[in-house]
Amino acid sequence: MNYDAKKLNEKAELLKVLVHPVRLCIVKGLLENGGCCNVTYMQNCLNAPQSTVSQHLQKLKAAGIIEGKRDGLMVNYKICNEKIKELLSVLFSD
Known part of the structure; x- marks a missing residue:
């Protein structure tokens, strides 16, 4: 097995x-x-x-999972990581 420690650590984070x-x-x-x-x-x-939702959004943004786009006074969030979309699709498929 070939382990790339840096990649594994990124995925774990x-x-x-x-x-x-x-x-x-x-x-x-x-x-x-x-x-x-x-x-x-x-x-x-x-x-x-x-405030609770905002704190969680910040963690998701910092991890590169979501991004926000300002529209006037509101910020609309979306998933910006395609791997996360794939992962959740598999995780929540019933």
């Missing part, structure tokens, strides 16, 4: 970000909604305070 139920729910929701939502929509779906 990506999975660590997704392991939290709220972050997993956010990304799953983005995938199901055509990939674009704002914080208010997520806050209502998760029944969580805006």
